[in-house]
Amino acid sequence: MQIKNSAVSMIIDATDQKELEEIKLQFLGRSGKLTLTMKEIVKVPIEKRPEMGSLANSVKEIIEETIKNQELTLGTQESKTRKEKIDVTAPGIKPAIGHLHPMTQVLYEVVDIFKSIGFQAADGPEIETDYYNFEALNIPKDHPARDTQQTFYLDTRNSKAQPGEMILRTQLSGMQARVMEKMKPPLRVIVPGTVYRYESVDASHGFQFDQLDGFLVDTNVRLTDLFGIIDYVLRKLMGENVKLKFATTNFPFVEPGVDTYIECTVCGGRGCSFCKYSGWSEIMPAGMIHPNVLKAVGYDSQKVSGFAFAIGLSRLVTLRYQMDDLRLLTNPDMRILEQF
Ligand SMILES: [Zn+2]
Numbered sequence: 001m002q003i004k005n006s007a008v009s010m011i012i013d014a015t016d017q018k019e020l021e022e023i024k025l026q027f028l029g030r031s032g033k034l035t036l037t038m039k040e041i042v043k044v045p046i047e048k049r050p051e052m053g054s055l056a057n058s059v060k061e062i063i064e065e066t067i068k069n070q071e072l073t074l075g076t077q078e079s080k081t082r083k084e085k086i087d088v089t090a091p092g093i094k095p096a097i098g099h100l101h102p103m104t105q106v107l108y109e110v111v112d113i114f115k116s117i118g119f120q121a122a123d124g125p126e127i128e129t130d131y132y133n134f135e136a137l138n139i140p141k142d143h144p145a146r147d148t149q150q151t152f153y154l155d156t157r158n159s160k161a162q163p164g165e166m167i168l169r170t171q172l173s174g175m176q177a178r179v180m181e182k183m184k185p186p187l188r189v190i191v192p193g194t195v196y197r198y199e200s201v202d203a204s205h206g207f208q209f210d211q212l213d214g215f216l217v218d219t220n221v222r223l224t225d226l227f228g229i230i231d232y233v234l235r236k237l238m239g240e241n242v243k244l245k246f247a248t249t250n251f252p253f254v255e256p257g258v259d260t261y262i263e264c265t266v267c268g269g270r271g272c273s274f275c276k277y278s279g280w281s282e283i284m285p286a287g288m289i290h291p292n293v294l295k296a297v298g299y300d301s302q303k304v305s306g307f308a309f310a311i312g313l314s315r316l317v318t319l320r321y322q323m324d325d326l327r328l329l330t331n332p333d334m335r336i337l338e339q340f
Contacts, residue, residue: 003033004059011066016074020067027063034060102340103210103329106237106317107192110212113236117229119188119214122179126194127154128169129161136177137253138292145252150198168196172213173253176289176308180297185304186218192313206326210313215289217299217306223256226286226307230260234283238262238320243269245280254287254308265319274324281319284311 007027014020027034038056041049100108111121130141139145154166175191191213199207216229227246235242243263251257262283264275271277286309291301314329321340323329328336 003027003037004062007034007059007063008066011063011070014070014074017071020070020074024063024067028060034063099340101337102317102321103313105340106320107210107212107313110233110237110311110313110316111190111192113233114190114214117188117232119190119216122175122189122191124169124172124175124178124191124193126169126196128167128174130165130167132174132177133167133169133171136293136296137173138290138296139252143252152196152198169193170197171195172211172310173308175213176215176253176293177297180217180294180299185299185306186216187306188214188216190214206314206330212311212313213308214310215306215308217289217294217304219304221288221305221307223258223288223307226258226288226309229307230284230286230309234260234262237316238265249285249287251285251287253290253293255290257285257287260284260286260309262319265322266324272324274318281315283315283319284309286310 007023010023010026011020014023026032029035034056038053038060041052041056044052115121133151134140134143134146149170151170152168153164154161154168156163156166159166172191172193172195175189175193179187179189193211193213195209195211197207197209201207216225231244234244245261247259247261249257249259260283261280263269264272264279264281266272266274267279269279271279275281286307289306289308294301294304294306314326317323317329318326
């Protein structure tokens with residue numbers, strides 16, 4: 001009995017596996033206390049031996065059982081403390097976090113620059129009517145300028161629309177009429193969005209482009225105001241030292257029309273395949289809004305005037321990062337995207 005009590009209390013007090021092994025040896029080992037006691041049984045009178053024997057056996061069982069239980073208790077405690085051990089100084093595992101595509105980054109930046117000088121952003125439908133995309137912009141059905149904008153026409157057989165009336169917008173300028181119909185000057189509006197042209201895809205052409213159009217209508221707006229705005233925005237975006245030049249051009253919805261060129265950043269103006277060896281890259285067609293466009297929305301073209309411009313976003317991104325291939329922008333390779 002004494003052996004049982006002291007063994008059990010020792011086992012319960014044991015704090016690790018090693019201690020338990022020692023206790024086991026101390027009582028149940030070859031020269032352990034209980035083992036020796038059992039050997040003594042032969043010395044007691046024969047009639048008492050069975051009683052002593054079964055008592056010793058039950059003590060042995062109790063000791064073994066208690067050791068087993070204590071082992072379990074220690075085991076769960078140990079694994080608990082192991083789980084709770086947190087090394088706050090260990091370097092963390094950095095989760096993979098994506099970031100905005102360079103096109104989106106530049107778009108947000110351009111929009112912010114325009115907003116800082118009083119422009120507000122407008123959004124319009126990608127499925128557009130022939131009227132807003134062409135007619136309202138002084139491009140009637142027989143106008144040769146339509147040939148320069150290869151157009152996707154929508155199948156109108158199951159709709160109320162006339163054949164050829166519904167298209168995927170080829171330019172964002174249609175938003176000029178949509179906004180001007182609803183609002184009165186002064187207006188300063190930018191329209192970021194996607195346009196579509198029916199063109200075969202190669203190194204410098206796609207069938208879907210991201211653009212940003214803008215226009216300003218007020219009293220006494222002059223061509224020099226247009227130059228000033230373009231100059232300001234492109235310097236903010238591409239750096240103070242950027243070289244720009246303007247040349248006259250012709251679009252039906254502006255008069256006069258202006259093309260903005262930026263010195264090719266890929267070759268620094270020396271000439272390369274990206275700038276077609278001219279040293280300059282066309283970046284921003286623009287011009288004074290044609291009086292017919294103002295009249296079409298009910299404005300008095302004698303009292304108000306304005307200018308409009310369009311920026312090809314992918315051209316802007318490639319020039320800014322000196323990329324010589326437009327297709328890099330639609331390449332999903334992470335080694336490219338991680339550089340931005
Ligand atoms: Zn170049």
